[in-house]
Amino acid sequence: MVNFETRIGDLRYKFPVSNASGVWCTREDELIEIAKSGAGAVVFKSMTLEPRQGNPEPRFFAGPNFSINSMGLPNLGVDYYCDVVGKMQHYRKPLVASIAGFSAEDFEELCRKVDKYPFHGIEVNLSCPNLVGKGIFAYDIPHALSIVRTLRGTTNKTLGVKLPPYNERAQVQQMAEGLLEAGIEFVTTMNSVPIGLDIDIESETKVIRPNGGMGGLGGPEILHSALGQVRLFYELTEGKIGIIGVGGVKSAEDVYKFILAGASSIQVGTVLAKRGPALFSEIKRDLTTLLNQKGVNDLQDKIGSVQAL
Numbered sequence: 001m002v003n004f005e006t007r008i009g010d011l012r013y014k015f016p017v018s019n020a021s022g023v024w025c026t027r028e029d030e031l032i033e034i035a036k037s038g039a040g041a042v043v044f045k046s047m048t049l050e051p052r053q054g055n056p057e058p059r060f061f062a063g064p065n066f067s068i069n070s071m072g073l074p075n076l077g078v079d080y081y082c083d084v085v086g087k088m089q090h091y092r093k094p095l096v097a098s099i100a101g102f103s104a105e106d107f108e109e110l111c112r113k114v115d116k117y118p119f120h121g122i123e124v125n126l127s128c129p130n131l132v133g134k135g136i137f138a139y140d141i142p143h144a145l146s147i148v149r150t151l152r153g154t155t156n157k158t159l160g161v162k163l164p165p166y167n168e169r170a171q172v173q174q175m176a177e178g179l180l181e182a183g184i185e186f187v188t189t190m191n192s193v194p195i196g197l198d199i200d201i202e203s204e205t206k207v208i209r210p211n212g213g214m215g216g217l218g219g220p221e222i223l224h225s226a227l228g229q230v231r232l233f234y235e236l237t238e239g240k241i242g243i244i245g246v247g248g249v250k251s252a253e254d255v256y257k258f259i260l261a262g263a264s265s266i267q268v269g270t271v272l273a274k275r276g277p278a279l280f281s282e283i284k285r286d287l288t289t290l291l292n293q294k295g296v297n298d299l300q301d302k303i304g305s306v307q308a309l
């Protein structure tokens with residue numbers, strides 16, 4: 001018997017693999033499907049203060065090994081999700097709110113609201129790549145850190161931030177140091193890679209409509225960027241902050257790579273959109289086989305344990 005339990009603050013995972021925010025988690029029925037599946041936690045769609053329709057369609061495209069999206073934060077609004085979370089406690093899985101503001105004030109108000117409801121944790125989305133005419137909060141590191149410090153003063157719940165891909169080690173270092181100082185419990189890394197494009201060569205058109213036809217790139221094509229970013233955060237924070245690894249996961253082997261790199265929990269986006277929530281039990285079955293072959297009894301022992309060559 002393998003013990004799959006891991007923990008980040010109050011997020012106690014019996015199995016540390018869940019959906020990534022945005023996938024299979026916008027409506028109550030989808031959230032309940034994830035809760036009933038083999039997933040070890042339920043992450044909610046990024047919620048805004050008011051409901052939003054999002055960008056015009058087509059806004060999501062799935063290729064063989066990647067996806068491109070420019071959803072534009074379609075969601076039913078914070079009040080809806082605060083109501084739904086009250087009905088989901090009996091599933092006994094971590095329920096994680098994802099909050100998305102358009103200003104520091106929005107983030108604070110969202111945080112104050114969700115703090116009053118029985119979410120087990122809050123993932124602050126500082127990395128949405130799809131808001132027409134707006135930048136990505138987490139690329140302005142001092143501003144992003146000032147938002148995080150304010151939110152830390154607003155809630156005692158397990159608090160983390162979802163980050164975009166960074167291209168420079170210095171950026172990761174500045175973020176890691178600031179987050180350690182702010183005293184939050186986790187980082188979720190990484191969000192989709194901004195400004196992805198695919199072209200249909202028959203019609204010679206772009207594959208999605210909004211934002212000039214370019215959007216967040218996800219799926220197996222970004223796995224190795226995500227793994228690198230997880231590892232760099234782990235090394236720079238010396239394991240003092242929980243890491244949720246996300247980006248390109250398609251299999252139990254990929255989950256195990258994220259564990260070795262330093263993640264305590266793993267999220268699946270593009271491949272979940274493609275295969276549906278039955279995926280979680282398949283990953284659990286395959287991870288059990290893999291860990292048995294390797295003689296690993298306790299997954300937690302392997303977090304961050306990758307060796308240098």
Ligand code: DHB
Pocket residue numbers: 022046069070071072073074125127128129130191192216
């Ligand atoms: C959306 C996309 C993201 O990658 C994200 O982090 C939040 C929202 C979206 O377009 O809805």
